[in-house]
Amino acid sequence: TxxxxxxxxxxxxxxxxxxxxxxxxxxxxxxxxxxxxxxxxxxxxxxxxxxxxxxxxxxxxGDASDPIGNVAAQNAGAVGTKVDELVSGIKTILDVVLGKEGNAEAGTDKKSDGLTARTAQAANGEAGKLFAANADTAENAKKSASDASKAVGAVTGADILKAMIENDGGAVKLAKGNDGNAGAAPKDAAVGRLL
Incomplete structure (x- = not known):
């Protein structure tokens, strides 16, 4: 690896x-x-x-080579294993590299339309749905991709990295499950971390 x-x-x-x-x-x-x-x-x-x-x-x-919850294949969302250990290792590295840079709570919980808040359970057309086993219709998949693009564009790389290593944060919850459930409406940094 x-x-x-x-x-x-x-x-x-x-x-x-x-x-x-x-x-x-x-x-x-x-x-x-x-x-x-x-x-x-x-x-x-x-x-x-x-x-x-x-x-x-x-x-x-270990020797795994597939992405966690490989979204490239339809219905391929998989429950992440050893996510906590992976996050712990990456956190140790990023604490050294980033120091105090970045904010895990950066961005908003608004979808790409700028008006509607994301839901904790990743409704159709939300970025979190990209990580669910069933990403819904092609039209909603486009909306999900648009929301994901908005999330990544709204934050810095350091923000995304901080969201990735936040203990039990939305990014970790999305990676652990295959239902797109972040536990709470995820902010842009948490969504961006998974893209």
């Missing part, structure tokens, strides 16, 4: 940095102590957390 690649790549970077410090010490480089401190801080505060998160996410995915 991609997360295993991230884990291996960051582990390789960590190992190379530790080797540089060891070589500097062996050669009695006067900057070895300061370099060691800087490398230790980087490893403890960033690299180890990314490695840990990537491992958790990779373990949650």
């Amino acid at each position: 991609h997360f295993k690649t991230v884990q291996d790549t960051i582990q390789g970077t960590k190992d190379k940095l530790n080797k540089i410090v060891a070589d500097m010490k062996r050669e009695r480089n006067p900057n070895a102590s300061a370099t060691e401190t800087a490398v230790k801080t980087l490893i403890d505060n960033t690299l180890d957390k990314i490695i840990e998160g990537a491992k958790i996410a990779s373990d949650a995915i």
Whole structure:
């Protein structure tokens, strides 16, 4: 999986940095102590957390290659398994990368018409319906796609990522089920996270 690649790549970077410090010490480089401190801080505060998160996410995915709830095939919505573990791993990585950037509650709960609020159960023509096993008619599927487009355009990438890692938020609920039910009317960031 991609997360295993991230884990291996960051582990390789960590190992190379530790080797540089060891070589500097062996050669009695006067900057070895300061370099060691800087490398230790980087490893403890960033690299180890990314490695840990990537491992958790990779373990949650295993060798699966299909998207969660593959919406490309009709009636292919599937209940997400190990979603909590996957979210936990990704959250560990994104907490390092994003810091305080992004807002999981960004956007509105309004559909693409700008007037009507989305429902918790993803009514026909709502973006959440894209994640349900039965996406309804072709006309409603177009409305769902329009609503999804509105949701993604209304928020930033950081907002979407924050919604993705929000504990038990609408995005997680949509990923866990195959009925399009977010538990509450999802805001744009939660919908955008799944697209």
